[in-house]
Amino acid sequence: MKVRTRFAPSPTGYLHIGGARTALFSWLYARKHGGEFVLRVEDTDLARSNAESVNAILEGMSWLGLEYDEGPFYQTQRFDRYKEVVQRLLDEGHAYYCYCTKEELEAMREEQMARKEKPRYDGRCRMRKAPREGVDPVIRFKNPMEGITVVDDMVRGRVTFQNSELDDLIIARSDGTPTYNLTVVVDDWDMGITHVIRGDDHLNNTPRQINILKALGVEPPRYAHLPMILGPDGAKLSKRHGAVSVMQYRDEGYLPEALLNYLVRLGWAHGDQEIFSLDELIELFDIEDVNHSASAINPDKLLWLNQHYLKTLGTDHVARQLSWHMGQRGVDPACNPPLRDVVEAQRERAKTLVEMADNSLYFYREVETYDEKAARKNLTADSAPVLQALHGALGALGQWEDGPIHQAVIDVSERMGLKLGKVAQPLRVAVTGGTVSPPIDQTLRLIGRDRTLKRIENAVQWIETKTVDNA
Template sequence: MTITTRFAPSPTGYLHVGGARTALFSWLYARKHGGKFILRIEDTDLERSTQASVDAILQGMDWLGLGYDEGPYYQTQRFGRYKEVIQQLLAQGDAYYCYCSKEELETLRTEQMANKEKPRYNGKCREHAVAIEGREPVIRFKNPVDGAVTIPDLVKGEIVVANKELDDLIIARGDGTPTYNLTVVVDDMDMGVTHVIRGDDHINNTPRQMNILAALGATLPKYAHLPMILGADGARLSKRHGAVSVMQYRDDGYLPEALLNYLVRLGWSHGDQEIFSMEEMIGFFELDDVNGSPSTFNPDKLLWLNHQYMMHGDPVHVAKHLNWHIEQLGIDAADGPNLVDIVKAQRERSKTLVEMANASVYFYKEFDAYDDKAAKKAFTAGSEEVLARIYDEFAVVTDWQGGQLHEIIANLAETLSLNMGKVAQPLRVAICGSGVSPAIDVTLSLLGKEKTLARIKRAITYIKK
């Protein structure tokens, strides 16, 4: 048997953090067992589904690197198949037409709630449906009335639901379009899904879907319902807790691997290990190790993880993602030092790619003004003479290397009887516009001779004003 999992988002919004974790766990399980991972777009909600949301989901999956083996499949392209199955259920006597109006159903619901009963369809049309002229009937699944459904959930443990608690759900609307619980069942059956890994908000749907699958004579998949993700206040994670869109994390300067590493630890663990390569995630992941309790999203922990990935990750890979942020600033990376060298120079002090990009602008573009506080502190009496001496020394350098430049600065400081800070800091502000940069020799090496000399000259002029 080939292990087959699927991720089946509805295109009614962006790919959010909870969905990304579901996709990750499904992807990991398939990869761990040499199986298939399917992407399915559940777009039967025609009023709310949008192409923009489809694009956002595909973009998010691509950015995260969660490649799929089949798909994306679109449910709107499978309406013919759903109608075929609905007709099969009708022919078997496992489904029926229901002519009850919305008003009747609302009245029934109000009465049941007033009597403190669970709101549910009373089965009026189950055995004796009466056609009403001018009214398009819905089609309901004839749920068993006796016995119980047992869900051997791989995360939650065994869940038992009495069939009497389940009413006859609608599987086709009055206009003939199929509903969620029908389309999911048909897709999972047709696509050979062996493991349904999804959020625990679907637990109420599972026994209904299992009964439909049983009526169709299909093999039941195994189910694993993941606990929800909470905000720091204990409420379900939502927009008010901050960035919950996957692509917002890209925009905020996170590496996809850092986000995946963080998400895998929301409800799953492998001993006390915190940082995992993708290969380790695949190798270690098992549904048995998923915790059944909700997890709390901690932005500070994610930021820490991102910094670890920037510090210790392959600088070529980090540079590839940095380039996108550099471009957002209107900068062409070809106009300055190699981004791999920028990553190596800046990663210790940068926790996000946005920070790194913003802190590196001066390597590629001229700055408009000096940081006022830094300039006042560095450009003091006599600093223009120091910069003039540095200019003269640098102007004759033929091999522009950090080590040699550092030696020139150190010798000059000794000659002028100044500590290194009195020489290096005016130089740093002169060439960077602020008092913060990588080590001065690294900064000079990356900036290059031509830009360095031009900026020193500019600073001398500025100080003399």
């Protein structure tokens, strides 16, 4: 039997991290067993589903690198198939028309609650033979009234449900559109899904879906229900805990590899190992090793992982990810210096791509202002002669490389009898606008000879103007 898993989001919002973890676990399980991973869009909620959310889900999957083998399939394109299955259930006596009005159902619910009973449909239309004038009926599945339904869950173990506690759920609305519990059953059946990995908020739906499959004579897939993800405070994850959309993590400068590594550790572990390549995850992951307890997000852990991947992933790969952030800042990443060189210079001192991008703008934009504190300390009347000496030494270099640049700065320092910091720091402020950058030789090399010399000239002119103004 070929393993086939699926990820089936509803396009009523963005791809959040809970959904992304479900997709990741389903993808890993399929890859580990040489199976196939299917993407299905459950868009039958016509009032809430929208194209923007579909695109956000596809974009999130693409950014994470969770490629699917089949799909995306859209439930709205399968309505004829659902109607066919509903009619079969009716014909074979496994479903019936329910003519109860909204008011009658509400009265039923209130009476049950008054008797301290669990509110549920009592099956009063099960034996109705004649239609009811003026009422558009729904169609309900005739759930078994006795016995048990067992879910051999791959995460939670054996979970038993009393059929008497499961009411006759609606499988088609009064307008004929199918409901979730019907469509998901038909889709999993038609698509040959062997393993359903999803959040444990679906666990109570599972016995109902198993009973529908049994009524159709279909062997149910194996189920694995993942525990929820909590906020750092142990409360249910919400927007107040920060970024919950996958693409928001991208916008905040995280690498997809860091987020994947982070998500897989929310509920799964392999000894004390913290960092995994995708190949390692495919080899080591097993859904049965997932903890059945909820996991809390830890933003500090994600930041630590992201910093690790910024330092260790291939330079060209990080540069491609950085390119998007530079474009967001109005920088054409095709301009000099090459982004891969910027990554090499900055990767040891940045925790996110946002930080790397913000700290690299001076490589592409001219310095129009200086940090006030940095200028007050380093761009003074005393530093003007130092900058002029540097301008001459750097301008005379035959090669614009790290070694000769570094030596030229040292030579000026020794010739003027100054500590290296008294030379390098005014130079750094002159060419970057601030006091933080990679080593000064790397910084100047990346900025380029002509722009470096021009920025030194501008800094000297700024000092002279300031000196005149203060006289």
